[in-house]
Amino acid sequence: MNLFNDIRAVVIEALTKMAEAGELPHGLDLANVTVEPPRDAAHGDMATNAAMVLAKPAGLKPRDIADRLAARLTDPRIASAEVAGPGFLNLRLSSAVWQDVIRAALASGDDYGRSEMGAGQKVNVEFVSANPTGPMHVGHVRGAVFGDALARLLAYSGHDVTREYYINDGGAQVDVLARSAYERYREAHGRDPEIREGLYPGDYLIPVGQALKDEFGDSLLDRPEEDWLEVIRDFATTRMMAMIREDLALLGVQMDVYSSEKALYGTGRIEAAIGRLEAQGLIYRGVLEPPKGKLPEDWEAREQLLFRSTAHGDDVDRPIQKSDGAWTYFAPDIAYHWDKIDRGFDQLIDVFGADHGGYVKRMNAAVRALSNGRVPLDVKLVQLVKLYKNGEPFKMSKRAGTFVTLRDVVEEAGADVTRFIMLTRKNDASLDFDFAKVLEQSKDNPVWYVQYASARVNSILRRAREAGIAVDDSDLSGADLSVLAHPAELALAAKLAEWPRLVEHAARAHEPHRVAFYLYELASELHSLWNRGNDDTSLRFVQDNDVETSRGKIALVRAVGVVISSGLGILGVTPAEEMR
Template sequence: MNLFADIRTLVLSALDAMVAAGDLPSGLSTNNVTVEPPRDAGHGDMATNAAMVLAKPAGMKPRDIAEKLAALLAEDPRVTSAEVAGPGFLNIRLAAPVWQGVAKDVLERGTDYGRGDLGAGKSVNVEYVSANPTGPLHVGHTRGAVFGDALASLLAFAGWDVTREYVINDGGGQIDALARSVFLRYQEAHGQEVAFPDGTYPGDYLKPVGEKLKAQVGAEYLDQPESVWLDPIRNFATDEMMDLIRDDLALLGVKMDRFFSEKSLYNTGKIEACLQKLDDMGLIYNGTLEPPKGKLPDDYEAREQTLFKSTEFGDDQDRAIKKHDGAWTYFAPDIAYHYDKVERGYDALINVFGADHGGYVKRMKAAVHALSGGKVPLDIKLTQLVKLFKNGDEFKMSKRAGNFVTLRDLIDEVGSDVTRFVMLTRKNDAPLDFDFDKVMEQSRENPVFYVQYAHARVASVMRKAEAAGIDVSEDALKAADLSKLDHAAELALLRKVAEWPRLVETAARSNEPHRVAFYLYELAGDLHGFWNLGNAEVGLRFIQEDDPATSQAKIALARAVAIVIAAGLGILGVTPAEEMR
């Protein structure tokens, strides 16, 4: 049940009745009519902008529409009052049984409460992480992994058919550098002295890879020219690095549905076929580009290249797909990869890129728009940098990796649950400070603890009730007399619970899973606040001595809150806590 959607339906029905009665002209669009929580809870339970958005197209005063709409809404038994505010906003108050019914619905549906059909079963491909397979995942990759995984879970919860995808960038020169680095570790495993030149990867994580290569091939590649060992070591090293990356992702609770090899596009005709399609559309030509910003004319040599007319689809300039020497640019296989996704039949595509890929957004959207005829939308979400702090200082080094903090370092320090939740406490395109000291605090300032503690508190109430002989089984709570939940504080908590389905839909529409973390923090705060009220007012305590029926109703309320917290944490990939240690 999405109560806000239900009341919006009521508002639209009342507007239809006004049209039928001649109080509104016909043919008005109601697409922008909303029903949402008011900015000030003291103004009511819900507010609608119907009169404000319809006044101009109807040629009427907003208050005239609002007053007639209010009268119709007040006839519904769910509505206790509908009051016009300001120039024509309408504040609505609902009867207590409506809110009590929210608790019942949550108990009936469990963690499926709030699961929606916004996606209507349409397919969406969410591509995230996609780090070069040249080493372990670092903190920047971690944020993209958490964001992408939570977004995929959110969309699935909202009714999309989601594919989680990782593209393996195994077709470029970085893999040659990896192979040379592994060869050096292979030589080292044979007791030779080695030095890592610029452009190679000196991290200790390649030492076991060199040892494993030695175990497999013995001395076969020693004293051999690069032409002998480069290709086989490329393949060997890529496989080893992808195994390492999969292990890292598993530590974070991330499991991909599909891994796509960029190398599969090379020497197969797929890049050529894709670009031929664009050429057939008149979108490929030979030309020169303006010098990059900051380059003086005498610093720049214009060379003819093969270009894609990305400016026809909103890009700032056309983009090179083939260099003057005939070699592909990085953009060419990227176009072919996205065409492959379009050809697989997805209804929508989402890419999660690091902030350093911001310049790629317009060109990639242009290519997908061209190749799909505008039928497949591509949303690109950028994740900003993460700064780590410990003991008040920025924390940077990881000797095992070479010069960065790895995902594994982070998980070893604070665990997967803390890592995932904290990574979602900021919008994806905002910088994030990750303070090791703060995330281990047991205080309201630590959002992970605050939300987990709320869930654990409810679990504690359940255990105490059972010890007191109160039946708090699933069936007993579903059958509880929820009309006993009539205190203003209890109804306020139920109002917050009722926002969950709407929040899911809003977050899924905007591809913003951080909204879930924000909501959970607010819901946890309401639960903790209610708990504190019970310390002063005995009648608000969840367990009422010698009154099992009232206790069951109040525990049903607590359980409803815990269910929503568990559902939200499930989307974020965080385990609900049963007790705090």
């Protein structure tokens, strides 16, 4: 049940009848006609922009259209239609509508708000994709949470979602990992490790060194690098990926697919992807201009194999092969995205760190060219997280050697708190994570405020059961909901009605933070109604000696619990049964 879509359909039908009656020109594009919550709740329950967006193409004054439209909105769900300002149309709905919303939530349970918007659409969400050179750090936490929540949101809106991790195991960084692990291997044999500049210094490689000793004994000691580099690289990469999987599990993140960059080399897959671009005339040999900020004398011009990415919206063409014949880092990425297209995905989403901003246009150009424009790519950049405690920059144990790990954050704050807080800002806005504030019990802490609402719902249900009131969903669905007449009760029901619309809008925009915002607003409405009951006993959810009135009010509370549970499920957060 999406009430906003239903009322929009009523508006569209009325506009169609206006055209049939000659009150509007035929053939008007109605795609931009919306029905949304008003900016000011005092103006009504919903508002439509129909008159404003149709006035110019219709050659009419907005208010004239609004007046005629208002007269045609005779659906029994619409109690009144009022024209405001130059032509906005505010709608007030009958109380029976809000009763239907509550019953729909109780009847549908976790499915209330689910959408078929994405039915039949296969979406690949690639996120995290950290280099397999160590444990995940705090910078990866936000990307992991965002990517997983986005995947959950898309699945909830009907998409067929694949979560994917791209293992960057084909570049020079894994050779550095091998050399670093070799020093820990030497250390395991009682020798002093030479952690020279450029190697990874973290203690997390000490167990890897010991494992190498257990596996190979002293057979790799004092051997030239070419004898052990590949062996230790593969061994250490496998160990690092196991650590990364454990880190992701701490956050409740589980990937469907792990793809290897290394697996692209020597298989012809890079060459095949480049060949596809070449067949379109997009590959050529040429010399690039100096990058911005570099003087010509600082730039060595050399002929390279280039991808004509400017043909698909990029600022400059991009090298895909170095002058020595080796592929640039961009070439395997092209092949990897071609592989995803070839697997039949209808949409690709890449979640990158903020430092990958310069990579967006070239990757979009490659995907457009490879798919002939059929498969859209949305690159979501995730900004940095700054750690604080009591407002001061917070430094924790740096077991990784140079950074704060994901495990540090989760052990300090908990997985549920970490996940929710990471979604309290839009992905492209920086985020401050204050360990003191995210654990405090106050309205200013959104995760506590929402969890308190969840616990409060469960507390009300327990109290009702203790009073002998049947509060199973099937029982509550038959309750007399006409007892919900106070504006605060109706406002809470109206907020519930926004949930299906919110899901679709958030999924369409790829913005799971909207769910967190909505849950905070829903919790605020519930807490406000609870507080009113402290002064006005008629608003208390359990009415002494009045079972039927109690059941009606508890039905509203239970519907709130249904939506909070679903919303927290999208965020990957476990609802609270009680607060301690």
